[in-house]
Amino acid sequence: MSQRHYTVFDSPIGPCGIAWSEAGLVAVQLPEGDAERTRARLMKRVPDAVEAQPTPVIADAIAGILALLAGERRDLRDIAIDDRAIPDFNRRVYAIARAIPPGETMTYGAIAERLGDKLLARAVGQAMGENPTPIVMPCHRVLAASGKTGGFSAPGGVDTKLKLLTIEGAQPGGPTLFDDLPLVARGRR
Numbered sequence: 148m149s150q151r152h153y154t155v156f157d158s159p160i161g162p163c164g165i166a167w168s169e170a171g172l173v174a175v176q177l178p179e180g181d182a183e184r185t186r187a188r189l190m191k192r193v194p195d196a197v198e199a200q201p202t203p204v205i206a207d208a209i210a211g212i213l214a215l216l217a218g219e220r221r222d223l224r225d226i227a228i229d230d231r232a233i234p235d236f237n238r239r240v241y242a243i244a245r246a247i248p249p250g251e252t253m254t255y256g257a258i259a260e261r262l263g264d265k266l267l268a269r270a271v272g273q274a275m276g277e278n279p280t281p282i283v284m285p286c287h288r289v290l291a292a293s294g295k296t297g298g299f300s301a302p303g304g305v306d307t308k309l310k311l312l313t314i315e316g317a318q319p320g321g322p323t324l325f326d327d328l329p330l331v332a333r334g335r336r
Contacts, residue, residue: 152199155186156209159216164189166196167205171227175280218314220249223283240274247288250316254290
């Protein structure tokens with residue numbers, strides 16, 4: 148395997164990390180509270196990576212992630228992911244999930260049906276939990292049946308998933324971060 152690199156960068160939701168090889172991203176780390184904890188978590192996932200300045204391609208990927216996290220409807224499908232270490236089933240699941248546009252969602256069951264067997268929904272959920280590149284491979288856009296949030300293995304769990312969906316303007320069927328606000332504060336009267 149070729150040399151892998153990483154960097155930690157500030158984002159609207161806290162310090163994120165990104166690791167890459169010459170073939171594309173190998174990991175995206177959502178915030179762990181502060182830059183050092185984010186770096187430590189990323190290094191557990193990609194222990195052979197060396198800290199480096201982003202290449203122009205990786206700088207563009209970071210800019211896309213930052214734009215999406217700042218509320219822009221950004222499609223990150225053009226960012227290359229180095230999927231050589233990802234199992235075949237997961238690659239197939241991720242290809243379907245990557246096609247979900249910002250602001251839209253799909254269920255685990257719908258992905259399973261696209262794979263040819265609705266009984267694969269649980270396996271789809273497990274693949275989502277193993278996603279090495281959240282946000283770029285938008286596992287947060289995949290929901291449980293009836294629009295419920297389902298799980299989210301990134302730091303912050305379902306709260307982070309809801310934040311990402313809210314940033315993108317998606318309306319999952321379950322509660323949102325704003326449900327406790329009066330209707331006027333949510334823009335409704």
